[in-house]
Amino acid sequence: MTGTPVLAARDVSMVFGGLTALSEVNLTLDEGQILGLIGPNGAGKTTFFNCLTGLYTPTRGTVTLRGTRLPSDPAAVTVAGVARTFQNIRLFPSMTALENVVVGRHSRMKQGPLASLFHGPAYRRGEQAARDRSLELLEFVGLGRVHDELSRNLPYGDQRRLEIARALATDPSVLLLDEPTAGMNPQETEATRQLIFAIRETGVAVVVIEHDTKFIFSLCDHVSVLVQGKLLVEGTPDVVRGDPRVIEAYLGKPPDEVEAEVRHYADETADHTQVIELDGGSEGDKR
Amino acid sequence: MATLLQQLISGLVLGGQIALIALGYTMVYGIIQLINFAHGEVFMVSVFGALATYNWFIPESWQQTWPLALLAMLVGAVVVAVVLAVLMERFAYRPLRNAPRLAPLITALGVSVMLKEIVRLSFPGATAAVHVPRAFWDEPITFKVPGGTVVIGSTGLLVIVVAIVGAVLLQVYISRSRMGRAMRATAQDPDTARLMGVDPNRTIVLTFVIGGALAGVAGVLYGVHLNNVDTDAGFLTGIFAFTAAVLGGVGSIKGAVIGGFIIGVIKTVGGQYLPGGTAYDLVWIFVLLILVLVFRPQGLFGEPERVRA
Numbered sequence: 001m002t003g004t005p006v007l008a009a010r011d012v013s014m015v016f017g018g019l020t021a022l023s024e025v026n027l028t029l030d031e032g033q034i035l036g037l038i039g040p041n042g043a044g045k046t047t048f049f050n051c052l053t054g055l056y057t058p059t060r061g062t063v064t065l066r067g068t069r070l071p072s073d074p075a076a077v078t079v080a081g082v083a084r085t086f087q088n089i090r091l092f093p094s095m096t097a098l099e100n101v102v103v104g105r106h107s108r109m110k111q112g113p114l115a116s117l118f119h120g121p122a123y124r125r126g127e128q129a130a131r132d133r134s135l136e137l138l139e140f141v142g143l144g145r146v147h148d149e150l151s152r153n154l155p156y157g158d159q160r161r162l163e164i165a166r167a168l169a170t171d172p173s174v175l176l177l178d179e180p181t182a183g184m185n186p187q188e189t190e191a192t193r194q195l196i197f198a199i200r201e202t203g204v205a206v207v208v209i210e211h212d213t214k215f216i217f218s219l220c221d222h223v224s225v226l227v228q229g230k231l232l233v234e235g236t237p238d239v240v241r242g243d244p245r246v247i248e249a250y251l252g253k254p255p256d257e258v259e260a261e262v263r264h265y266a267d268e269t270a271d272h273t274q275v276i277e278l279d280g281g282s283e284g285d286k287r
Numbered sequence: 288m289a290t291l292l293q294q295l296i297s298g299l300v301l302g303g304q305i306a307l308i309a310l311g312y313t314m315v316y317g318i319i320q321l322i323n324f325a326h327g328e329v330f331m332v333s334v335f336g337a338l339a340t341y342n343w344f345i346p347e348s349w350q351q352t353w354p355l356a357l358l359a360m361l362v363g364a365v366v367v368a369v370v371l372a373v374l375m376e377r378f379a380y381r382p383l384r385n386a387p388r389l390a391p392l393i394t395a396l397g398v399s400v401m402l403k404e405i406v407r408l409s410f411p412g413a414t415a416a417v418h419v420p421r422a423f424w425d426e427p428i429t430f431k432v433p434g435g436t437v438v439i440g441s442t443g444l445l446v447i448v449v450a451i452v453g454a455v456l457l458q459v460y461i462s463r464s465r466m467g468r469a470m471r472a473t474a475q476d477p478d479t480a481r482l483m484g485v486d487p488n489r490t491i492v493l494t495f496v497i498g499g500a501l502a503g504v505a506g507v508l509y510g511v512h513l514n515n516v517d518t519d520a521g522f523l524t525g526i527f528a529f530t531a532a533v534l535g536g537v538g539s540i541k542g543a544v545i546g547g548f549i550i551g552v553i554k555t556v557g558g559q560y561l562p563g564g565t566a567y568d569l570v571w572i573f574v575l576l577i578l579v580l581v582f583r584p585q586g587l588f589g590e591p592e593r594v595r596a
Contacts, residue, residue, distance in 0.1 A: 074481040075484050077482075083482075090479040092476060127463075130465075
């Protein structure tokens with residue numbers, strides 16, 4: 001894929017106190033690309049997303065969107081064109097599905113606090129346009145029929161798709177999806193995969209965090225592997241899938257080493273059991 | 288019968304004033320979980336703002352014509368209250384937004400003492416009652432009921448009408464408008480709202496502005512209805528309004544208004560009929576508050592507190 005990068009992270013590091021969560025991570029997202037970000041738990045994937053959305057300001061390094069440095073305020077980052085969903089669903093629970101999406105339109109609407117008080121024709125047109133666009137997005141993710149339901153009453157899979165619709169409502173150039181298929185069954189996962197392809201067709205570049213490597217390898221053009229805050233490998237799915245370091249870090253160690261570990265673990269548990277018995281014995285002695 | 292109706296009406300008038308102030312408490316709590324104890328003082332300062340406008344800033348001919356005088360006082364009171372609310376948010380509460388909840392609460396108490404002292408210093412003699420002009424059409428409305436007549440002052444009627452209309456407008460604003468949606472989103476999940484492009488500072492300032500404006504309106508109505516004010520006016524009314532907000536369910540607009548009317552009616556009707564008379568009217572209000580908190584801690588119309596992720 002050639003062309004100007006939409007989103008570029010250069011040497012991004014994030015340090016919390018003494019803990020280095022991210023260390024000089026580089027990432028380039030091209031126009032129309034779907035990029036997968038994988039790595040074991042605690043590798044810093046969500047931290048990296050937080051750096052890309054202004055929730056965290058990186059300790060070192062820069063993030064640029066189409067060559068312009070991103071502001072450090074999350075609301076301004078959204079206005080600039082980066083939107084996201086969350087690993088733990090974070091909808092506005094007491095709003096309907098439609099209202100949730102209209103909130104996403106907020107920064108693309110012009111009506112100030114007084115305009116909405118006097119309900120002029122321009123105000124009504126703006127509200128109507130936002131509603132229409134939001135309904136369109138709900139149809140797009142397949143939730144048109146439930147737009148009047150409170151978001152907290154929607155089934156789990158629908159909530160995940162509603163989050164995607166809400167993020168799309170901000171007219172992003174880049175969409176960040178944090179584990180979009182977590183907890184989904186195979187049919188829902190496949191539907192999500194098709195949805196992400198459809199989003200790409202609308203001209204939005206996508207970054208996906210996932211644990212499901214099969215899902216990532218069948219979805220993405222490019223995969224980056226993050227391990228302990230460092231970028232371990234990146235490349236096409238085929239390159240990444242075959243890399244021994246990835247297999248070790250992400251998918252586990254080769255079988256013989258694993259066997260050795262199991263034996264070691266068995267020894268330790270045996271010791272542990274002994275300790276318990278000794279404890280039990282001493283307690284019995286006391287009585 | 289006539290006495291009961293009369294007390295009921297007085298209660299509703301008092302309740303209307305309480306409701307307008309309770310709206311400010313409930314909205315600010317809803318969005319930043321802060322009980323803004325200085326809000327009662329904002330109301331009190333706004334009465335003095337109206338008075339200062341009347342005394343110092345309008346020509347004598349306006350003073351003679353009540354619609355002009357009322358309008359001028361309304362503008363004066365609302366401007367003073369809104370400016371005060373915005374300054375308070377900017378300099379007292381915003382720096383403490385991520386501090387433990389106790390810090391802004393104590394700050395609110397400090398702000399409230401400060402406001403009271405500022406008024407005391409700028410209006411010598413304001414600790415005793417200061418006269419506020421009537422500035423409204425002053426025909427009381429009398430109607431006959433079995434066993435006598437019932438009177439409702441025109442200013443009293445104004446209070447009730449303004450409180451109800453104000454609350455309905457506010458409810459519509461919050462449920463239908465762009466900024467209202469932003470306020471609800473910020474109240475439900477401030478971080479997510481920010482990530483969806485909603486500027487939290489603007490949203491929170493707007494909440495304080497609306498609360499302040501309503502307190503300003505309540506201030507003028509209080510002044511023209513009772514025709515006097517002193518520096519303690521904010522304290523008791525503030526406590527009533529806070530109680531009304533808790534009773535109705537903090538965060539709920541409907542709750543704040545109904546809570547306000549309930550408290551007003553209990554005070555007057557309870558003072559008339561319950562043992563102990565007016566000396567005990569406050570007791571019944573707080574007994575009711577305690578009962579509600581024991582059996583329905585989220586208040587009459589509040590949503591039960593959800594565990595946040």
